[in-house]
Amino acid sequence: MTAAPAELLIERPAPTDGAALWRLAKESKTLDLNSSYSYLLWCRDFAGTSVVARGADGEPVGFVTGYLRPDxxxxxxxxxxxxxxxxxxxxxAAALLDGLTARLAAERGVTELETTITPGNTASERLFTSFAERHGARVDREVLFAAGLFPDGPHDPEVLYRIGPLTASTPH
Incomplete structure (x- = not known):
């Protein structure tokens, strides 16, 4: 498993973290920024499938939000x-992904991870391909949502990365 700096605490988010998650998303300059309300809801309704890293002062310095696909x-x-x-x-980011998937493999039997990445987002491409390598998993890619499907102006396509099967909760 990837080790985060020792002073970080990695845990489930709480609704009181919603504002900080919104700020981190906004400051990323690459994520689609959702409403602040959505981050509050996410920290309430999807805390079990999400994770936050807290600095020495207890404030969030990173997060991963996710959900289990209904189907x-x-x-x-x-x-x-x-x-x-x-x-x-x-x-x-790698430590958050590794920790979250290990927890969900143990609690919910998770064996696969999906995410979408816009073409040219090399940091995300590296994060998820290195995750796959650590977990002995295959990466399949396909366009999930073409650019023309987005109603709010120009948007790059969203490429689905399907990573699995995860061979173990502990990476190789």
């Missing part, structure tokens, strides 16, 4: 991953 309950769909700009490059 594929052993598949974790990772919605967003963000790390505070001052904490990037320390392995926090």
């Amino acid at each position: 594929r309950p052993r598949t974790l769909l990772v919605w967003q991953v963000a790390v505070d700009p001052g904490h990037r490059g320390l392995g926090i």
Whole structure:
């Protein structure tokens, strides 16, 4: 499993973290920013399939939000991953993904991970392909949502990364 810096606490988010998650998403400059209300709901309704990293002061410095697909309950769909700009490059995102999938493999029998990435987002491409390598998993890619499906102006296509089967809750 990827180790995060020792001073970080990795745990489930709480509704009181919603504002910080919204801020981290906004500061990422790459994520589609949802309403602040949606982050509050996410921290309430999907805390069990999400994770937050807290710095020494207890404030969130990174997060992964996800949910189990209703028609594929052993598949974790990772919605967003963000790390505070001052904490990037320390392995926090990888540690969050590894910790979350290990927990969900044990609690819910998760064997597959999905996420979408826009073409050219090399940081996300590296994060998820290295996750697959650590977990001995295959990566299949296909366009999930073509650019023309988005009603709110120009949007890059969303490429689905299907990673699995995860061979173990502990990466190789």
